[in-house]
Amino acid sequence: MGRRALPKINPTIDYSAWFIDGKQLPDDWKLASLFAKDQPLEIEVGTGKGLFINSESGRVPTHNYLGIEIAQKYARFSASRLCTSGRTNAIMMAGDATALFKKFVPDQSLAAVHVYFPDPWWKKRHRRRRVLNPHFMRDIERTLKIGGTLHFWTDVQEYFESALADLATSTYLEGPFEVAEIAPEHDLDYRTHFERRKRQLDLPIYRSEFRKVKAECCAAPLVSLEESEGIDDPGMSSDDSAMLDFEGESQLEYDATTIDSTDIDDDNDGPNHITSDDRSRRDTLDD
Ligand SMILES: C[S@@+](CC[C@H](N)C(=O)[O-])C[C@H]1O[C@@H](n2cnc3c(N)ncnc32)[C@H](O)[C@@H]1O
Numbered sequence: 421m422g423r424r425a426l427p428k429i430n431p432t433i434d435y436s437a438w439f440i441d442g443k444q445l446p447d448d449w450k451l452a453s454l455f456a457k458d459q460p461l462e463i464e465v466g467t468g469k470g471l472f473i474n475s476e477s478g479r480v481p482t483h484n485y486l487g488i489e490i491a492q493k494y495a496r497f498s499a500s501r502l503c504t505s506g507r508t509n510a511i512m513m514a515g516d517a518t519a520l521f522k523k524f525v526p527d528q529s530l531a532a533v534h535v536y537f538p539d540p541w542w543k544k545r546h547r548r549r550r551v552l553n554p555h556f557m558r559d560i561e562r563t564l565k566i567g568g569t570l571h572f573w574t575d576v577q578e579y580f581e582s583a584l585a586d587l588a589t590s591t592y593l594e595g596p597f598e599v600a601e602i603a604p605e606h607d608l609d610y611r612t613h614f615e616r617r618k619r620q621l622d623l624p625i626y627r628s629e630f631r632k633v634k635a636e637c638c639a640a641p642l643v644s645l646e647e648s649e650g651i652d653d654p655g656m657s658s659d660d661s662a663m664l665d666f667e668g669e670s671q672l673e674y675d676a677t678t679i680d681s682t683d684i685d686d687d688n689d690g691p692n693h694i695t696s697d698d699r700s701r702r703d704t705l706d707d
Contacts, residue, residue: 429500439499442515455484460531465517470498477510485510488517525563532569537614540576554590561591564632573627575618580626595630
């Protein structure tokens with residue numbers, strides 16, 4: 421299946437009420453001020469083209485939804501979808517979810533966190549860049565209310581297994597609970613674009629759900645990611661802002677016009693970069 425460009429946002433749409441740039445927020449900004457109605461809040465990390473946030477916010481109007489997407493163009497695209505759908509309970513924020521959680525998401529404030537098909541960062545030395553790492557898992561645990569849920573799906577078995585092992589040692593979240601695969605009723609009846617793409621290629625999907633059952637958060641020491649992975653590069657310093665700054669076309673070949681996140685370039689281990697053995701597994705976020 422070929423790559424498809426991200427459709428252009430209709431220039432006549434004013435989606436500004438559905439879009440926030442996380443970098444522009446003052447330090448004292450309050451998440452609680454975001455939505456008109458005070459109702460349970462769910463956050464999706466890495467919304468891509470926004471299929472989940474758009475459909476789920478329509479399905480559950482009694483909850484609020486915040487999508488955090490590091491790639492500006494995708495955050496804007498998803499915001500324009502929410503605007504077109506007339507959602508009053510869903511907003512997109514551009515920025516790095518790990519930093520934004522730390523800064524703006526209060527303890528025990530979320531009903532759910534959704535992480536679907538996060539970038540795998542295939543090379544071992546780059547795995548510390550994975551968004552679902554033990555530090556962020558701790559922050560998810562901190563920000564969930566009792567009874568709140570974490571939803572993590574991926575098609576990368578190794579990421580799935582290592583994240584589940586890390587969740588068991590780094591948090592007190594209960595799980596994993598199994599999540600059944602549901603037969604789609606129409607062409608866009610999938611959780612996300614990536615799920616759709618993978619299932620159309622008949623690839624397995626690994627789904628899990630976790631629940632926060634106690635107020636206390638796990639305080640066991642975290643093995644630093646550098647130590648656990650034998651990291652041989654300096655990782656994410658502020659100098660790497662370009663790496664995770666998807667303002668426009670990033671150097672990661674995470675092409676902001678096509679988001680073919682497994683773009684093949686053997687010299688560039690982009691977020692979803694895959695080895696030549698994996699060439700058959702080209703992903704796109706087309707729809
Ligand atoms: C592989 S795509 C999956 C998109 C969508 N969840 C889906 O399943 O179709 C991963 C997405 O996560 C975003 N992302 C990566 N790191 C992020 C971070 N730290 N904060 C927010 N979004 C991030 C990427 O820009 C990309 O859109």
